[in-house]
Amino acid sequence: MTVSSSLDERFRDAAAAEGLLDVAYDLADTPVGTLLVAASGQGLCRISFDPEPEREIDRLAHAFGARVLRASRPLDDVRRQLDEYFDEKRTSFELAVDLSPAADFTRQVLTRLAKVPHGQLTTYGALAKAAGRPRAARAVGTVMNRNPIPIVLPCHRVVGANGDLVGYGGGLDRKRLLLSLEGALLDERT
Amino acid sequence: MKADVSTGHFRRARGQSPRALKPAPQAVPPFERFYEEHREEILRYLRGLLPREAAEDAWQETFLRALRAYSSLRHGRHLRAWVFTIAHRVAIDDVRKRRPQATLPEWAAEDSRPAYAELADLTRDLPPKERVAVVLRYGYDLDYDQIGEVLESSNVAARQAASSGVRRLRKEHR
Numbered sequence: 001m002t003v004s005s006s007l008d009e010r011f012r013d014a015a016a017a018e019g020l021l022d023v024a025y026d027l028a029d030t031p032v033g034t035l036l037v038a039a040s041g042q043g044l045c046r047i048s049f050d051p052e053p054e055r056e057i058d059r060l061a062h063a064f065g066a067r068v069l070r071a072s073r074p075l076d077d078v079r080r081q082l083d084e085y086f087d088e089k090r091t092s093f094e095l096a097v098d099l100s101p102a103a104d105f106t107r108q109v110l111t112r113l114a115k116v117p118h119g120q121l122t123t124y125g126a127l128a129k130a131a132g133r134p135r136a137a138r139a140v141g142t143v144m145n146r147n148p149i150p151i152v153l154p155c156h157r158v159v160g161a162n163g164d165l166v167g168y169g170g171g172l173d174r175k176r177l178l179l180s181l182e183g184a185l186l187d188e189r190t
Numbered sequence: 191m192k193a194d195v196s197t198g199h200f201r202r203a204r205g206q207s208p209r210a211l212k213p214a215p216q217a218v219p220p221f222e223r224f225y226e227e228h229r230e231e232i233l234r235y236l237r238g239l240l241p242r243e244a245a246e247d248a249w250q251e252t253f254l255r256a257l258r259a260y261s262s263l264r265h266g267r268h269l270r271a272w273v274f275t276i277a278h279r280v281a282i283d284d285v286r287k288r289r290p291q292a293t294l295p296e297w298a299a300e301d302s303r304p305a306y307a308e309l310a311d312l313t314r315d316l317p318p319k320e321r322v323a324v325v326l327r328y329g330y331d332l333d334y335d336q337i338g339e340v341l342e343s344s345n346v347a348a349r350q351a352a353s354s355g356v357r358r359l360r361k362e363h364r
Binding site: 002003008011014015018020021022053058060065066067068069070 | 218219220221222223225229230233246249250253254257258260261263
């Protein structure tokens, strides 16, 4: 006897509505691929370019608690804002984020990163300086690489001092795509 | 990582530094995994006990209760018996709501014919407790400790209920 999808969804909705979850996650289809998006009671806590939940839910459970469940309702707003962003109808996200598992320095850097505006580039060094650690450009690079909430926390807007794209946790193709979507890259063909 | 040896979540081997603490092999899994592993068999179990709609409500209530209690679990052992226990209690609550005198729900016949379904039919005339013990033992392969938990009694009582159920069946089907 299989659990029908309507019964399954009814349970997932009820679990979320009752506030019983440490983390709700769902998938979101975007031009940069299917993303896994997750929210705690405090806010958005994860966007992963790897949409395979098997690998992600253990990490989420470890960081936020074992009550991790796929549930679409709590992610409705996140999905809507992502859609608007990719449709070029939104240039900033209005979403609470939960960075509670991050170390202090990481949180400081990510909080500064959140203020880098749509379509503008900054450098690892400038971000280090803004976070009060001017010599920590390399450490900032590491923080970018492990950014738990890419796209919304726009690590794709951070490039090397010479304008080199350097790297991206989701792969350089995605970084290029996000930056051209925002009009931040000069079309290389012209 | 904080070492909380008392909860049994982490085991410390002799001479290891706290850094080397490893999660116990039976850590509580993310709820999603627990849910996916047990949702089908719990629905089957409840469908054996209750009419369709009541079974589906009881199924949802079972997993909501499990979720409410999930943070207080200290390890991931016996999760299967644990969720069967919850399901059984939810079913009893449901039956009592409708028939205040009832102690255990009676098993309904099943649509499909795997072992637990054959057993549901075969055991129809057994006393309720023996029937639950026989079906959980031979239909779902729970051990007597687990069945004891479901029946809220000891493993000895569970074993007795199952064996007297089996004896009764032998007599009836001779």
